[in-house]
Amino acid sequence: MIQKRQLKVRDRQITSRRLISAVGSILAKKGFKGVGVNAVAREAGVDKVLIYRYFNGLEGLVTAFGKEGDFWPSSLELAGGDLYKFSQTPLEERLSVFAANFIRSLQKRPMTQAIMAWEIIETNELTDELERVREESIMEFFQMFFINDKTKIDLQAIIMLMGAAVSYLILRSRNIELYGGIDIRSEQGWNRLQEGIDQIVKGVLKSV
Amino acid sequence: MIQKRQLKVRDRQITSRRLISAVGSILAKKGFKGVGVNAVAREAGVDKVLIYRYFNGLEGLVTAFGKEGDFWPSSLELAGGDLYKFSQTPLEERLSVFAANFIRSLQKRPMTQAIMAWEIIETNELTDELERVREESIMEFFQMFFINDKTKIDLQAIIMLMGAAVSYLILRSRNIELYGGIDIRSEQGWNRLQEGIDQIVKGVLKSV
């Protein structure tokens, strides 16, 4: 007896998950410009109408994707794996290690980079979510480890400047090799930047 | 005698200029995503086929636009209008003034901001051009005013970090209000950042 082989199990959960993870794949592969109903459905191997049925459209799907993700490094990761040990290291070294961890945590997250690039262009539920998480996380981390009573320097502003600089250079390294004469695609270039940050930290802390 | 009124003078130069400036308008108004053959032609009040005839397509038009523009601040502007006076001010103040001028020069150039945002996403003739001009200009400026013989600090890396930070925060301010607890849309927020930069400069120069 010939039985028509069933190619796909019908399961809303599985299909939904497929769609959600397809968003991630495309984001990492093609960037945010690739994220469209047709492309996502194709990537998921699913009909696009299901995006509307299950998520009320692409916006809803992207939102669902945003809620799944661990896009932003945790405090633990930024501290280097040991919060207590981190809290006990001298401020200067703490800042240096933090910068190093921040750089690496972004470098190894192409999906996060893609969302950060998206943020530059427009806002949506996903970028808002990353925004929210980052702002919350960075402020928590700051208050945990970098509160300074000395009023002579604005450590918060300085740290955020460093964070902004690193974010920019990470994003630019996706498209260019040289920024201000520094090779932002090579290990050496980033070592140089890291040392620059260390010099800033050292200099600034002398003023405290 | 009834004479059919001539609505448009036929002049390739004028039409070409219209198309080129339409690119700028759209870029400032809608961002790079708005730059397409149809939209540009509509904005210019001209048939899109002329984009192909006169510029061999949109890419060519965008390239032509890139060659027209003064997108990047000149050395004179970054120095504050007087190169000699600038060269005579103490290094610490020179760096501080440079940062302030850099910030303002970007803040008042929405078109440049739009291209910088474009650079984050993809490369084309226009972004390549801005890239080239900036790299050249910034290196020239650096070698003119900030060459440091003292080997203890890497002034180049530090300046580029500051430039990257400012670029990032300018771009982010188009979409968000708060970055790391700092209001990047208000005068006060930028004053705070400027002071942070000043503290960095002061601290770093002490190490020289």
Added chain:
DNA sequence: TTCGTATATCACCAATCGGTGACATATTTC
């Protein structure tokens, strides 16, 4: 087994995209 419902497929829509060929009219050249 039967039947209702959840799930998925498919065909199709209007709008927009980049791109082009045929034609009309203004301008220049002879």
Added chain:
DNA sequence: GAAATATGTCACCGATTGGTGATATACGAA
């Protein structure tokens, strides 16, 4: 003047976009 050419208009193309209604089929409950 007429002819040649430069310039501009218009209608249309195929591909792709986001979005939907009708229909087929698998699954769970009876």
